[in-house]
Amino acid sequence: MxxxxxxxxxxxxxxxxxxxxxxxxxxxxxxxxxxxxxxxxxxxxxxxxxxxxxxxxxxxxxxxxxxxxxxxxxxxxxxxxxxxxxxKIYSYPEFLYEQCKDKTRVVIGGSHGKTTITSMILHVMHYHDIDVDYMVGAQLEGFDTMVRLTADNDFIVLEGDEYLSSPMDRRPKFHLYQPNIALISGIAWDHINVFPTYENYVEQFDIFIQQITNGGILVYNENDPEVKRVAEASTNPIRKLPYQTPEYSVQNGVTYLETPEGPMPIEVFGAHNLNNLAGAKWICQNMGVDEADFYEAIATFKGASKRLEKIAENGKNVAYKDFAHSPSKVAATTKAVKEQYPDHTLVACLELHTYSSLNAEFLKEYEGALDSADVAVVFYSPDAVKIKQLEEVTYEQIAKAFNREDLIIYTNPAEFKDYLFNLEKQNKGTALLLMSSGNYGGLNFDEVKTLI
Missing domain, CATH: 3.40.50.720 (NAD(P)-binding Rossmann-like Domain)
Incomplete structure (x- = not known):
């Protein structure tokens, strides 16, 4: 072809x-x-x-x-x-569906966590030498590409993005896949340039559930009230399997997951990641991997690229970068790092980079998002606001939105970089968290490693 x-x-x-x-x-x-x-x-x-x-x-x-x-x-x-x-002109998801319409389609949806959950599932399959087709939104260790398509594999695992399919096709991507097995990890208003109201955004998940094939399976996060409401309200004749954050503990900077065989150390951490793990477990079990085999494989999962990715550590200080940009994910990620390193001084730096985060009306959604940080820093580029043709966002609007008197705000990339490189390390240790879907106006993350 x-x-x-x-x-x-x-x-x-x-x-x-x-x-x-x-x-x-x-x-x-x-x-x-x-x-x-x-x-x-x-x-x-x-x-x-x-x-x-x-x-x-x-x-x-x-x-x-x-x-x-x-x-x-x-x-x-x-x-x-x-x-x-x-x-014949196809959007990306439309063509993917054509490639997998005769396979069992597993679609992972949600405002946050979908890349991590998809990555966990693929890691488990790869660990056990189970070959599946896939499409995931991050480069994974052990995988050459982010897309695999074969003629023979029975399953395909698809990350189900709710953003638009193409300039010609205004349907959300995950509406086109018609899953046999689906998962929803969370619902938190995003992409406000496309979905102007919260209700309009939530409606996309209602439609997604209706697209699940008759007799199919919906795995859903019952810790998220909106997900629970949408899932339980659906009349689609499908099987519904709720999951919730499993029991875990943190000891000396190591997270232990409670399993039937006792506490098991794992590489990922944070309540949101443990919640993602529970969703991935249900999916893997419905793809033929039993619970014991899932735990054996997931113990070696180190995380998806740019998702709470450790970029430096020297025994006392540590630095992470994360793709977090939506208010709920920023809050969850900041809380996770503080929980993992309770005695460290947590310096959390957030770049406002997306259409939603640079929207003056949406900014108020960030109230409390950085409260778990000992030092909270926000960076945004006025140039990015102009490029996106949005109304100017002011220093005062950001300060008011986060509702934190000691919030540090930078708009100049050079000044922000200077702040980072002159950061005073604390005796008990410093944990630096860089959250952005951009690069803070040109920050070289390799240089950041020298700070730790």
Whole structure:
């Protein structure tokens, strides 16, 4: 099958291109800019476009499927040519569904935790040499790509994102997968540029549950009141399996999970991650992995990339980075690090980087999110606000939203970096937590390792 990717350089798109190439498809693509690691990974497989830009002449009737990335605009010259020729145009999730419609589809949804839960499931499968197809939103240890598609595997595990499918297809991605087994980890208002009200956002999860095939399974986090309400209210004829945060303890910086065989040390920590683990266990059991085999495998799980990822430690001080940006995830991550290192001074640095977090109206959702930190720092770039064409967010609005008198706020990347590099370490130890879906205006995280 001959496929052409419009915007092949994206994190998800280039991984799908690599997966199809591995499957034996003829793959071509275009983009106006491709950055690392996508560039090298495409180049290694001979898939990197010869030159950057859009070339309508690449689009011919020989192409059987055009796959459109979110980066492409509705007036993209290649897209217009494909429409003119009447070619079949797919969004990323639409094409994924076509690839797996005859498999058992396991879809992990939720406002937060879905990448970690998907990663846990794949880690367990990999540990036990069980081959499954998958699509996950982070690079995992032991996996070459973030997407795997085969002709033979019975299961596919999909991270179910609620964001839009493509510039042409305004449906949330996870509405297109029609799961046989689904999980919802949590519901906390996000993507307000697409879902302007809380009710509108929650409705997407109602629809997701309705998409589960008749007789299918919904695994849901009953510790989350909204998830519990939505799951229990659904009339879809499916089996519902609730889960909750399991019992655990923290001793000398090590988290122990309570199991039928007694306390078991694990690599991940924090109540939210233990909650994710409980959801992953239910999914794995419904994929044929028994409880004892799950525990054996999960003991070696170190976490997904950028999800509470330890970047430095010297015996006394420690530094983590995390993708956290939504208020609930920021609160959970900050609390988790403080619980793991109760005697350390926790310096929590949050970058407001997403459309939602830079919205003046949404900011109030962050009240209390950094309360577990001993030192709370917020960084945001006025330039990012302008680029996203949002109303200006002021220092005063941020200070009021977090409702913390000692909050430190930076808007200049150089000043924030200077603050970090002159951070006074405490005698009992310092735990530095960097939370962002960006890079604080150009911060090199490798340099941060020298601070610890």
């Amino acid at each position: 001959r496929t052409h990717f419009i915007a092949i350089g994206g994190a998800a798109m280039h991984n799908l291109a690599l997966a199809l190439h591995e499957k034996g498809y003829k793959v071509t693509g275009s983009d106006d800019a491709i950055f690392e690691p996508s560039r090298t990974r495409l180049d290694n497989k001979g898939l990197l476009p010869a030159e950057m830009g859009w070339f309508p002449e690449k689009i011919t009737t020989a192409i059987e499927a055009v796959i459109l990335g979110m980066h492409a605009k509705a007036d993209n010259p290649e897209l217009l040519k494909a429409q003119e020729l009447g070619l």
